Amino acid sequence: MLALAARRIIATVIVMAVVALFVFSLLYLAPGDPAAVIAGDQATPADIARIRQSLGLDRPFFIRFGEWFWRILQGDLGRSIFTGSPVSELIGQRLGPTISLMVLTVAFAVAIAVPAGVFAASKAGTWVDNCFMSLAVFGFSVPVFVIGYVLAYVFALQLEWFPVQGYTALADGVWPWFQSLVLPSITLGCVYMALIARITRASMLEVLQQEYIRTARSKGAAELDILFVHALKNAAVPIITIVGIGIALLIGGAVVTESVFAIPGLGRLTVDAIMRRDYPVIQGVVLLFSFVYVLINLLIDLAYTLLDPRIRY
């Protein structure tokens, strides 16, 4: 277990270095010149050149990458071209809402989608199954912003159960915090839930055919025990894999969801930074998202061995 963890962590570090290289190359690959943006419409070419020089944009690629990477290793993500404040500080201010949104979304999605998939599989071919799977197709196909606006209209404007927009920090009370995130989480989680429910169903269908399920029945185990103890643990590996991979979906979706519900999170920060060609901020945010994604998938790889004793790396 420890050797495995060590090997996987080394692999993760290598992956992160490659990711960093890509993130850094963004600056060269993306259209638009930050110096020109900063200088504004009236600037002369000489002004732009001066700004380029002051930002260090005129020096060779690998030298700048080396310097940049070295600073990152020391925890310094640079400063925003626009506001001049450190990127880590900007990210720090926006981290809370996004993490809250992500965590609640994953929690909602797993709590709803896994049991839905399990029941759909146990009732395969019946109307229960058809209902769940039609909902899943619906969740896949309706765009995030449509779901967001519809939910906001019905549950916030008409029924007034939840606030229409905005975010309340956890420090200001658990209940207001939860209320402000219910609609965004469900909005963001729709596609994710659909994905998890479908994979759960497929994985469970296969497991329910197995002979050890018949053994469990022959022992007199109750149906719920058979589904959630005997079968689900065997079906868990593909399910948690998709939970991990799906985090990527959430990161993309968070940008839209935060806009719809006016949540001051990293998604909004990213969009603003892209608009302004604020490269240090974009790099910082993308690097952070990649790191979170790789880290979660590392944890999931480690979790395989806990779920299935046959898995040894």
Next chain:
Amino acid sequence: MALLEVEDLQTHFRTPDGINRSVDGVTFSIESGQTLALVGESGCGKSVTAMSILRLIPEPPGKMAGKIRFMGRNLLDLSDKEMRGIRGNDISMIFQEPMNSLNPVLTIGRQIGETLRLHQGLSQKEAEQRAVDMLSRVGIPEPTRRVGEYPHQLSGGMRQRVMIAIALACNPKLLIADEPTTALDVTIQAQILDLVRDLKTDIGAAILLITHDLGVVAEVADRVIVMYAGRKMEEASVPELFANPKHPYTEGLLGAIPRLGSSLRGATARLSEIPGMVPNLKKQIDGCLFSERCYKATDICRKIAPGLEEKAPGHVAACHYASKEMVPA
């Protein structure tokens, strides 16, 4: 009163191209402490009969009719909850494939303990302790270590011992063993059969043994039923059946057993075989189901299905041509 009385059991399956009569009107009974063998080739309905007794047939597509009386109660009338109280407690089952019959992600101890927790209300800890006892009873060395292991850490024979431990944990009155030794090496087969026999005597259980191996039947069973195409063809005590088979199908099965040294004697080196295939159970067949493959068959066999008749004391067969012994008046 017999422990188990199966009366005119019919287990049919609805399929897209018609109804499959996997078990069609089978009647038999088992006394306490008796070992009854159910033999026949693959697809003759012996496993479906076993699964029907525990009501493990999924409905739909399956459908059961008839009566299965266990200690006087018709199991087909019980609620699901009452049925769960019987499974693994009064009637338990061991399966053919020890490789696939154990849950790969739960420990051995957990799987043995489960029946005890379900039926005897033991706590997790007590159940684990009893699981250790059960493991040593079925002859697994180092039971305290093994109890925390997973199925993939055990050999095939060991896993079948674990299955037996699970099945016998609650001292069932009836043990259904569905081809318990088929997937094992010959040496292990003998050990497992001995184990089943010893434990059966210990706890006084009856056994319904499903097998296609007549060698196993001769070894452990008291009575034997020969099934073919979902019907009972012949029933007799084991010595009687081997000495005096009445049904041509039984003769065929006995003729197909290889005998040690038979090739040395020359002439009859070749085993006899039964020509043809099991009939399609989705088709309505008027005559004897075996008539297409039977060397004795005549027109009457193809038109009228023979009923089960007592051909000798305690020996029934369904054949127009099975000779009837004169029972002394």
